[in-house]
Amino acid sequence: MSKPRIGIYGLTSCAGDQLVLLNCEDELLDVLSAVDLRSFVMATSQNPEGELDVAFVEGAVTQDSDLELLRDVRTRSKLLIAIGTCAVWGGIPYLSGRGVPISQHVKVDYSLPGCPIEKKQLLSALSSLIHGDLPLKLPYPVCLECTIRENSCLLQAGEICCGPLTAGGCGARCPSHNRPCLGCRGPSLDPNYQAATKILAKHGYDVEDVHRKLALFSGTNSSKEGRQVG
Amino acid sequence: MKTVVLPRENLEPFLGRIARGHDLIVPKKTGNDVVFDYYQEGCQIALEYRRTLLPPKKFFLPPEEVLFRYKKGQGFTEPEPEVGRRVFFGLHPCDIHALKRLDYVFLEGYVDTYYRRRRERTLIIGLSCLPDDKCFCHSMGTDLVSDGFDLFFTDLGEVYLVEVGSTSGNDLVLTHRDLVSEVVDEAILKEYKTFISTRSDLFVQTLDTSGLSKILTLEWESPFWEKVAQDCLACGRCSMSCPTCYCFSIYDQVNLDSISGERSRSWTSCLYKDYALVAGGHNFRPSRGARLRQRLMHKHKDFFEQQGVSACVGCGRCQANCPAGIDFCQVLTSLRGDISESAVG
Numbered sequence: 385m386s387k388p389r390i391g392i393y394g395l396t397s398c399a400g401d402q403l404v405l406l407n408c409e410d411e412l413l414d415v416l417s418a419v420d421l422r423s424f425v426m427a428t429s430q431n432p433e434g435e436l437d438v439a440f441v442e443g444a445v446t447q448d449s450d451l452e453l454l455r456d457v458r459t460r461s462k463l464l465i466a467i468g469t470c471a472v473w474g475g476i477p478y479l480s481g482r483g484v485p486i487s488q489h490v491k492v493d494y495s496l497p498g499c500p501i502e503k504k505q506l507l508s509a510l511s512s513l514i515h516g517d518l519p520l521k522l523p524y525p526v527c528l529e530c531t532i533r534e535n536s537c538l539l540q541a542g543e544i545c546c547g548p549l550t551a552g553g554c555g556a557r558c559p560s561h562n563r564p565c566l567g568c569r570g571p572s573l574d575p576n577y578q579a580a581t582k583i584l585a586k587h588g589y590d591v592e593d594v595h596r597k598l599a600l601f602s603g604t605n606s607s608k609e610g611r612q613v614g
Numbered sequence: 615m616k617t618v619v620l621p622r623e624n625l626e627p628f629l630g631r632i633a634r635g636h637d638l639i640v641p642k643k644t645g646n647d648v649v650f651d652y653y654q655e656g657c658q659i660a661l662e663y664r665r666t667l668l669p670p671k672k673f674f675l676p677p678e679e680v681l682f683r684y685k686k687g688q689g690f691t692e693p694e695p696e697v698g699r700r701v702f703f704g705l706h707p708c709d710i711h712a713l714k715r716l717d718y719v720f721l722e723g724y725v726d727t728y729y730r731r732r733r734e735r736t737l738i739i740g741l742s743c744l745p746d747d748k749c750f751c752h753s754m755g756t757d758l759v760s761d762g763f764d765l766f767f768t769d770l771g772e773v774y775l776v777e778v779g780s781t782s783g784n785d786l787v788l789t790h791r792d793l794v795s796e797v798v799d800e801a802i803l804k805e806y807k808t809f810i811s812t813r814s815d816l817f818v819q820t821l822d823t824s825g826l827s828k829i830l831t832l833e834w835e836s837p838f839w840e841k842v843a844q845d846c847l848a849c850g851r852c853s854m855s856c857p858t859c860y861c862f863s864i865y866d867q868v869n870l871d872s873i874s875g876e877r878s879r880s881w882t883s884c885l886y887k888d889y890a891l892v893a894g895g896h897n898f899r900p901s902r903g904a905r906l907r908q909r910l911m912h913k914h915k916d917f918f919e920q921q922g923v924s925a926c927v928g929c930g931r932c933q934a935n936c937p938a939g940i941d942f943c944q945v946l947t948s949l950r951g952d953i954s955e956s957a958v959g
Contacts, residue, residue, distance in 0.1 A: 511869055511872070514870065520867070524882065524883075525847075527849035528850050531854040532668070532677040534647065537851065539937040549847075576844075576902065580847060
């Protein structure tokens with residue numbers, strides 16, 4: 385079996401998701417020996433480009449050059465994977481009113497959200513792709529891992545915690561340090577914005593404040609669903 | 615059943631000695647919470663706790679575990695089984711009943727060896743409790759326990775009345791006979807009777823279970839489910855904290871070398887959208903209401919029809935931990951028509 389040809393690209397973003405791969409220090413040699421790396425501008429100046437089996441794209445589309453690169457990569461790739469919340473949901477660039485998730489322009493075969501993405505999920509996604517499978521999806525909200533860690537519920541305590549609306553997989557990192565979830569991984573599979581807004585309204589929060597908080601990372605999704613309440 | 619008496623001041627030495635020969639699990643104080651955790655010298659044991667967030671099941675069906683690893687040409691290897699005797703101290707009657715429910719699932723018919731190994735190496739020491747406003751074990755018939763433990767401690771103030779429930783429990787008592795007294799006198803008997811009747815007067819929450827499984831069957835199509843589900847975040851906190859929710863996902867993860875990997879399982883909840891999703895993209899329970907209905911149906915109807923008892927043991931964790939404040943007792947009572955539906959949520 386020939387090694388899969390991989391390309392890693394960044395659009396408008398902080399490059400933090402690409403950095404997660406570079407930070408996989410113990411596994412980096414194994415990764416590099418298992419793939420044919422055709423493009424990774426952040427790591428090397430030797431980028432032969434050409435046809436790809438899998439392209440990983442970080443960042444939101446905010447400008448013409450983003451769109452140009454994205455379309456070019458899509459044309460050359462069998463699979464395109466969105467990495468990071470900006471690419472998956474629009475993330476922070478969405479707040480500027482110009483950034484959109486890459487799925488608004490091209491077909492995305494798999495999404496790996498996170499701000500930044502989790503190393504463990506990146507490596508497991510890479511392993512699956514090298515093997516010829518699509519990676520597993522994590523269908524649960526942050527609350528699953530939060531409850532398993534036996535954290536007290538911050539939402540119950542009256543904080544604006546986005547955990548029940550947010551895709552899990554981070555090990556409930558923030559609530560485990562007694563900080564409410566900011567929703568940086570973007571919406572879960574089944575976010576009930578109306579229920580969350582109702583709970584927070586009972587705790588005395590202004591609906592607009594809640595919407596602003598929920599919209600910080602979830603881009604297109606929260607504005608569509610969250611605004612129905614009010 | 616053999617009954618002995620352990621003076622209160624002897625409890626700590628008793629547990630301390632047990633900890634020397636066993637892995638001892640206790641209800642441990644951590645900040646404002648109480649969690650079941652391994653005993654360490656000097657740790658604060660919560661003797662009068664109300665309920666833990668996670669139930670005892672985490673020590674028998676861990677939230678996540680590797681079932682086996684594989685490598686091309688080398689077959690499958692199971693993880694080294696944990697060995698050594700464990701003693702699990704401080705389970706309330708509801709949690710002991712819950713373990714018995716899990717035994718139906720994991721030990722009857724198809725035996726789950728991972729669960730069985732952990733169950734077999736664990737002695738159970740129960741501990742009496744007093745209810746708060748969320749406990750409804752007396753409605754579920756799980757407020758007292760007559761089996762499923764090796765020892766059961768009833769707190770009578772100056773002393774614990776210790777019921778011996780098995781030969782292993784008897785061995786523990788005999789090994790530490792210098793700490794216990796075999797004399798159960800009239801005064802202690804009186805204290806015990808007072809405790810039982812005082813405790814039963816303290817319950818606030820109730821659930822009328824008469825004909826509940828039949829009512830649930832008849833209310834399958836009720837629009838009420840979707841109405842309640844409007845408030846449900848489907849966060850799964852009720853399932854994780856439920857002592858008898860046992861659903862797990864199984865998944866394979868290949869390693870970077872493409873020739874080795876592992877199969878694992880981890881807790882999941884029927885409230886999650888992908889739970890009833892099957893190959894081809896069909897979802898048997900696409901709506902949140904259908905999933906909420908499933909959770910209550912399985913707990914109070916399906917399990918009841920299969921095993922003759924409800925899977926719910928009335929511990930109150932689901933209500934205590936729901937961020938939306940959904941009270942399943944109230945939901946079920948409302949469904950019976952005993953209270954106004956608008957009272958829910």
